[in-house]
Amino acid sequence: MNLIAEALAWLADPTHWSGAAGIPVRVGQHMSMTVAAVLLAAVVAVPAGVAVGHTRRGAGAVASATGAARAIPSLGLLTLFGLWLGIGLEASLLTLVVLAVPSLLAGVYSGFMAVDPAIPQAARAVGFSAAQVVWRVETPLALPVMLGGLRAATLQVVATATLAAYTADFGLGRYLFAGLKTRDYAQMLGGSLVVIALALLLEVALATCQRLSYRIADPAGARRTSPSPT
Amino acid sequence: MTWFTNNWEQVIELTLGHLLLTVPSVAISLLVALPLGRLAHRRPRVGGALLATATLLYAVPALPLLIVIPVVFGTPLRSPETMIVALSIYAVALLVRSVTDGFGSVDRQVRDAAVAIGHSPLSVLWRVDLPLATPVILAGLRVATVSTVGLVTIGALIGVPSLGTLLTDGFQRGIVAEVATGVAMTVALALVLDALLILAGRALTPWTRSSSPARGPVALEVRR
Numbered sequence: 001m002n003l004i005a006e007a008l009a010w011l012a013d014p015t016h017w018s019g020a021a022g023i024p025v026r027v028g029q030h031m032s033m034t035v036a037a038v039l040l041a042a043v044v045a046v047p048a049g050v051a052v053g054h055t056r057r058g059a060g061a062v063a064s065a066t067g068a069a070r071a072i073p074s075l076g077l078l079t080l081f082g083l084w085l086g087i088g089l090e091a092s093l094l095t096l097v098v099l100a101v102p103s104l105l106a107g108v109y110s111g112f113m114a115v116d117p118a119i120p121q122a123a124r125a126v127g128f129s130a131a132q133v134v135w136r137v138e139t140p141l142a143l144p145v146m147l148g149g150l151r152a153a154t155l156q157v158v159a160t161a162t163l164a165a166y167t168a169d170f171g172l173g174r175y176l177f178a179g180l181k182t183r184d185y186a187q188m189l190g191g192s193l194v195v196i197a198l199a200l201l202l203e204v205a206l207a208t209c210q211r212l213s214y215r216i217a218d219p220a221g222a223r224r225t226s227p228s229p230t
Numbered sequence: 231m232t233w234f235t236n237n238w239e240q241v242i243e244l245t246l247g248h249l250l251l252t253v254p255s256v257a258i259s260l261l262v263a264l265p266l267g268r269l270a271h272r273r274p275r276v277g278g279a280l281l282a283t284a285t286l287l288y289a290v291p292a293l294p295l296l297i298v299i300p301v302v303f304g305t306p307l308r309s310p311e312t313m314i315v316a317l318s319i320y321a322v323a324l325l326v327r328s329v330t331d332g333f334g335s336v337d338r339q340v341r342d343a344a345v346a347i348g349h350s351p352l353s354v355l356w357r358v359d360l361p362l363a364t365p366v367i368l369a370g371l372r373v374a375t376v377s378t379v380g381l382v383t384i385g386a387l388i389g390v391p392s393l394g395t396l397l398t399d400g401f402q403r404g405i406v407a408e409v410a411t412g413v414a415m416t417v418a419l420a421l422v423l424d425a426l427l428i429l430a431g432r433a434l435t436p437w438t439r440s441s442s443p444a445r446g447p448v449a450l451e452v453r454r
Contacts, residue, residue, distance in 0.1 A: 003301050071376050071420040073383040075394055076413035079401035083409060159291030166387065167401070176293055180388065189301065192294030203289035 007189035016190075021174070023194060030161055030171040030198065033089075037096030037157050038104075038150070044097075045104035052105075053112020053142070054120075054134055062109060066102035074099055074160045082167035092164030099160055100153040107149010111142030143213040151206040158199050172198070233407035241396070245415055248392040251382045252423070255314050256375050259321030266322070267329020267367075268355075281327055288323040292316065292384045308389040317381055321374040328370020332363030365438055368431040372424050379420040383412070393419070 010016060017023050052058050077098060081091035115138050123137045124130075139146075165173025175191025178184070234241065270277030295316050297307070305311040336359050344358040383394030393416045400408030 068417075071380065071417045071424075072413060073380040073394070073397070073416045075383045075386070075397050076409065076416060079397045079409045080406070080413060082401055083404060083406050155289050159293075162291050162293050163384070163387070166398075173293070176297060177387075179297075188297050192297040195294045196290050196298070199289050199291050200286060203286060207285075 003185055003189060006186035007193060010186040010190035011193065026172045026174060027194065027198065030158070030173075030195075033093065033096065033161050033164065033171055034154065034157050037093055037161075038100050038154055040093070040097045041100035041104055041153065045101045046108055049105045049108025050112065050134060053109040054130075054138060056113060056117070059109055059113060062105065066106055069098075069102045074156075075163055075166075078160070078163055078167060087167055089168050089170060092161070092168050092170065096157045096160055096164065100157050103153035103156060104149050107146045107152070108142070111145030111149070112138050114145055115141045140216050143217050144210055147206065147210040147213050151203070151210060154202055154206060155199060158195075158202055162195050233405060234411055237408070237411075241393075241411060241415060244391060244393050244395055245419065248379070248382050248394075248416070248419060251310060251313050251317065251385065251390070251392055252375070252378050252419075255317035255378055256321055256371070258314070258318045259325055259374060260371065262318070262322050263325035263329050264367075266326050268333060270326060270330040271333035277330060281330065284323040284326045287319055292320070292381055293387060295319070296384065296388050310390055312388070313382065313385045313390050317378050320381060321378055324374045324377065325367075325370050328367050328373075329363070332366035332370070333359060335366050336362045361435070364435050365431065368427060368434070372427050375423050375427060376420045379416060379423060383416055 011023075019025070048062075052062050074095065078091065078095045081094050085091040085094065119141065120133045120137055123133045128137065161171050162173035162176065165171050165177050172191055172195045175187050175194070179186075179188030179191060266280060270280045296312060299305060299312050299315050300307045303312075303315055305315060340362065341354060341358055344354050349358065382392045383397055385392055386394030386398045393412050396408050396412030396415070400406070400410075400412060
């Protein structure tokens, strides 16, 4: 328990809360890297997921590809890209983007495919264009599952962004690696607690968004059970 | 390729080390998750809290968890014990939901019929509930196994040897072939263990062979 007291003392030390290597700056770096990676991944994953989900074609191929991609260890990607692109942010960012794509993609296409096919057909029958069907019918209905994918992707990216400090001087992982190297357990543990708190905060926030999105997908609250993103 | 031919003995040794971290973790997590999932299924109110806790636990990043575990459990930082505790926590967090869903997937009428023909509660559990829940539990076990194999590599960062050692060592020494071998072997190990679980599942549930294909890791992972 002594170690916890030391870590708390490390966290309470005002010198760790200011300057270029202070906790607020590191949290800002960590979050900006996470947001950037998820947005870049969404640029790839959302159009692809909408295409697969809307046409209801190619889901099997995409599912097996994303499944295989998940077996790749994130540390492996990070070190490979690190050797390829050199020390710095590019390798970390690329790793995080690659990691976020499968979860986002799975969320989008499985969300679209979970929509009862009769509903988009009915929308077409009353004169909606394809774009209107996607945007005004399928997207709202798929929203909870899509947000589930976003939640999974974000959590994975936030966790792996910690590892990114292995190849770049960036983010909260720095405290962990610096502490490991110098056997500064207080710094290591203090940094870990900050990362864990950040991840849990994001998880709770995104879970709340997901719960709220059911109101958009199902304003009447007719469906009691939530569809899981399978 | 020359790197591999010169170092294959080390690769084999690290693969074994990787297995020795993966298999106990998955086994422990199954033993813990079965009663917890059963409880969550029988008592939905307790189950809700249990599943919410599991979801939160799964959200904790791996490397920070590895550093927190020694403080909470008293294991040495750079030890296989710390790794196994961490890996088991993640795998339990994944499996509890699968086990709960698995018991939930058993048709109530089948259970009632088993009671009607004289099965005791224990016998219903062992000979009706558990076998019928196996396909769903197994799908979860596959996800847990594949994700555990990947997570083991993180241990290299705190100095626990596994195939992850090839990643950190190769990175520090700038040997692409070493890192690539580490990635390829980790993926291969995940696929082999996954295939073994599929085979085990076929042996355990002969009645499902002709019907729908088992749901793969892909389908379940999204939920986390």
